[in-house]
Amino acid sequence: MADIALGTGRWSAADLTDEVTDHLARIDHATEVLVRSVTGLDELSVRQPSLLPGWSRAHVITHLARNADACSNLLLWARTGIEHPMYASRDDRDQAIQQGASRSHQLLLEDLVASSDRFAAAARSLPASDWTAEVTLALGEVIPALHVLRMRLLEVWAHLVDLDHDVDHADIPVADAERLLEDVAQQFGGRHDVPALSLEVDFGTHRRTWDLRGTTSEPARVSGEPGPVLGWLLGRTGPEDLRGEAPELPPWM
Structure with a gap:
């Protein structure tokens, strides 16, 4: 079976299929947790602040729904070869979130479920050969369609914690946390x-080290458990539960 070029290496078709299947299962689980958490909110609690400055929980829920549709657009691009950007523009994205955040709790929940279902259907129907097609993110980064799955997994877990309701970084499954840390470290490392x-x-059964080549000559050395490290990298929590002299990081997003 022929190898397929993807990112910095080559994948066999079987490995690519396994990777897609594994990521879809992880996204399904994260989405189930998300929907359960949002279901547990009510009209009053969705108006309360999230962990993101200036955003209520309703803003976060709406953002997750629109991100699911944006990821579906990228998969349509991969399928057809016709450009389908994530969002028409940054202004359109921001306006959609602002308008959507004013809806009732029930409508927020229904929109989240429907958009998540649309993304899952688009991903499961994408032909195997199209996962290697290149698509362009909102900020101009070009990625293979397979990496849209990694991006969606990070979005769901990160913003689920941002709801500041019943899930925190320590609740993220260890295997998912490792993948999220890999992606966050790689993206930070290029800034x-x-x-x-x-x-x-x-990670309990093993340890991993990431070296971020940054702007200073002497690297700071920081260690910790997956949840606290991820929360710190994303700018959601402080370095109190970490070991070492944690430097000040720029905003993640």
């Missing part, structure tokens, strides 16, 4: 505003 950092994370 010019991030200090050099050697990051060690204890």
Whole structure:
């Protein structure tokens, strides 16, 4: 069976199929937790602040719904070869979130479920060969369609915690947390505003180290458990539960 070029390496068709299947299962589980959490809110609690400055929980829920549709657009692009950007424009994205956040709890929940279902259907119907097609993110980064799944998994878990309701970073499954940390570390490592950092994370059965080549000559050395490290990298929590001299990081998003 022929190998398929993807990212910085090559995948066999069987490995690619396994990776897609695994990611879809992880996204399904994260979405189930998300929907259950949002179901547990009410008209008053969806108006309360989230962990994101200036956004209520209703803003976060609406953002997750529109992100699901944006990811579906990218998969349509991969399928057809015709450009379907995530959002028409940044202004349109922001306006959709602002308008959507004013809806009732029930409508917020229904929109979240429907958009998540649309994304799941688009992903499951995408031909195997199209997962290697390149698509362009809102900020211009070009990625293979397979990485849309990684992006959606990060969006769901990160913003689920942002709801500040009944899930925190420690509740993210260890295997998912490792993938999220991999993606966050890689993206931070390519930025010019991030200090050099050697990051060690204890996953229980094993440890992993990420080295971020940043703007300082001497890397800071920080270690900790997956949840606290992820929360700190994303700017949602402080470094209190970490070991080492944690440097100040720029905003994640």
